[in-house]
Amino acid sequence: MDLANTPFFGLLRARLDQLSERQQLIAENIANASTPGYRPRDVDTAGFERMLASAAGGRGLGMSRTNAMHMAPNGGSGEVRVVTRDDSETTIDGNAVVLEEQMARAAETRMAFETGIALYQKGLELVRMAARAPGR
Numbered sequence: 001m002d003l004a005n006t007p008f009f010g011l012l013r014a015r016l017d018q019l020s021e022r023q024q025l026i027a028e029n030i031a032n033a034s035t036p037g038y039r040p041r042d043v044d045t046a047g048f049e050r051m052l053a054s055a056a057g058g059r060g061l062g063m064s065r066t067n068a069m070h071m072a073p074n075g076g077s078g079e080v081r082v083v084t085r086d087d088s089e090t091t092i093d094g095n096a097v098v099l100e101e102q103m104a105r106a107a108e109t110r111m112a113f114e115t116g117i118a119l120y121q122k123g124l125e126l127v128r129m130a131a132r133a134p135g136r
Helices: 007-031 047-056 099-131
Strands: 041-043 082-084
Touching: 007 041, 007 099
Parallel strands: none
Antiparallel strands: 041 082
C-alpha cells in the first residue's frame, strides 16, 4: 500500500505543496519591495477548498464554517493558482508591497505548514501503531 496515494496523505501533501508555493511567492514579494511598479502575488486562497471538493468526488466530504476566519466550503479544481493581490498601500512609484503584511503572511504560512507537518507525523504514527502485531 502506498501511503502517499491515500486520501489523507495525498491531501496533506498537496496542502504542504501549496504552502511551499505561497512561501516562495512571499519571498519574491519581499525581494521586490523596492522595485518600481511591482505588484505582489499570492496563492489563490480558495485553491485548497477546491482541492478538498475535487477530492470528495461526490462522496459526501463536507465542511462547515464555524468561524468567519475559517475557509469557505466551495468547489473547483485542486491546482494552485497564483493571483496578483495588492497590499493595503501603493507607493508613488507603483510598488504595492507592504513588508509588514508580507511578514504577517509568511508567519501565517509557516504556522499552517508546521500544523500540516504535525498532522503528517501523527498520521504516520497511527499507521505504524495499526501495523504493529498485537501485544507489542
